[in-house]
Amino acid sequence: MLENPTKIKTGDYVILQRQKYTKLQKFGNLDSSAVLGKDHLELRNIDGHPYYSTFKMIQKEGKGRNRSCTLQVCSETEMRNIFDVLGGSSSGADNRNIIDDGESQNLGPEDISKLREECNDSSKIIEKIVENSKTFNSKTEYSQEKYLKKKEKKYFEFVQIRQPSIRLLTEIFYRQDPDKILGIRVDTLSQIISYSGVSSFGNYLLYESGTNGLLPAAFLNSMGANTEAKMVHMHPGNVPQKQAILALNMPEEQTKRCVSVNIYSVLREFYQGSPEEQEAIIEKLEVPTPTDENPSKKPRLEESESSNTQPQSSSSASAIEKQSQKWQLENKRACELLKEKFDSLVIAAKEHPVNITKTLLTFVKPSRPVVIFSQCKEVLMELYVELKSTTEVTNLHLTSNWLRMYQILPNRTHPEVNMNGNSGYLLCGYTIR
Structure with a gap:
């Protein structure tokens, strides 16, 4: 007790x-x-x-x-x-x-x-x-x-x-709907955290396209509360998924270490000095571009609607302005960390990860781990061949996460009948440039 x-x-x-x-x-x-x-x-x-x-x-x-x-x-x-x-x-x-x-x-x-x-x-x-x-x-x-x-x-x-923990949240999310967390089981999540080397110091780069906030929550949990570590959490949507982060009841100083940004918007701002480079990078990413719901466009959208017969309330306009300011501040914080570069890169994507990986590798320091997760081994095999042909990543290995649960009882030990053995694939390596 x-x-x-x-x-x-x-x-x-x-x-x-x-x-x-x-x-x-x-x-x-x-x-x-x-x-x-x-x-x-x-x-x-x-x-x-x-x-x-x-x-x-x-x-x-x-x-x-x-x-x-x-x-x-x-x-x-x-x-x-x-x-x-x-x-x-x-x-x-x-x-x-x-x-x-x-x-x-x-x-x-x-x-x-x-x-x-x-x-x-x-x-x-x-x-x-x-x-x-x-x-x-x-x-x-x-x-x-x-x-x-x-x-x-x-x-x-x-x-x-019970007090929420990463293990319990993973088990609950996986039982409810594995597709909403990209089929990441607790054993797969533990391997991602282990291979990426997340700890209480350093800066970490994460791209995920929908895990109910499970991956960023696991990173924050591994980083701890009393630490100077920071994380940039990139996502393809307009609003980051943060259910798992909220569920852990973390203190504010810990959640502030996670900078959640739209990958399209932050790269545009990072390469804002070169329009040609902006377009070339964004076109290669193969991720959805922001719609009019993006906070960056909301102020202009509201200005165009102000000419309508129904005037907008001042409280609503103030809320939109605050949201836009928060989005801009998060982008600036992320760009500063992108310039400093990161101590590991983790990607868990529904999209084909080749172009995303090649784009984000630029921001990783030498001799740092790279971990890419996918539910489809064929796309990781293509990425393996692509990275092998370059001099950016070494010690590449592709693994399959397979787990069999057993019932352990006196005189009747046997595997469970209903289970899903596979939980996706991992491609891991280390940067060399």
Whole structure:
């Protein structure tokens, strides 16, 4: 137990865990709520408690399939394991005499519903169900354990509030929709961080085309809070994705070390002295050009609309001006770092990475790591051949990230049946110029 554990406060992102299921949730204010399955949870009572506290779900008055519950912090005795409660049960040698005739349980659905309303302790509910089972004591220990886990999953009434971490966020995002984070699994993310050499000092260049902010969040997490390291986060869109960064509840001084800029805009500003070079660089990048929604064009857009019959409010104009100023300041900060050059380059692109890599290699110091991730090995093979023909990068190697998850239990260790073995490909090397 930590001496001074971090406490939950309003405005934080938290992770709700019920058994093995995890969910990211913002605890915006005391009226915040969350939905877990069919249960509607009021989060008011978690405020001020330490992270990793366990709360008991207390059903409010009223019936129905969609239950509304409040949370009550648990005592140590309430957190006992269901297997300790029923550990004295006898078991059979095998299941040959067990017949699934639908009559092995003395309690009917109405009896169980009534029991659930009267009893708030899931352990007692399961204990009653086991007592009224005609076949439980005849099952093998393995079958009994599976039976208890199934019932525990159905009647489990406890929720743990966990502090968001890179590993948990990666697992949640990957489970929800792998395509939204380019299929980057936690083992792939750890390799990207390791190969790129991100630490608490130095400057780092990252280009990614949509990972819910997972890659920049992982970089900031590796850089730490009390550090002078900086990162330029380039992206092809108008607004950077920052969900993972926000979810980590980082202090402001840490998030300020990440300069998020549109790759098209920042390169235009960097090469502003040479229009020909600007166009040549931008055309080769093969990334979407900014639309009229780009902050750099918004002031002009609003000026053209000011002649309309409906005048724009002063507050709206002020907000747009601030947004434009912020965008310009971020571009200037990024250009200063581009001139200093970087200690590593990481690219995770949906686009073909050849031109992006060749353009951004200019800004990397000699003898520094370069890491390119893609879900398609063919494009990395083409990039491998391209870089091999130059004298810019050496020690190139292309790897496939393959992982098999195993269930490790006594006398029954085996790989999991449903899984996705591949998590993209990595091309790594070191600059030599």
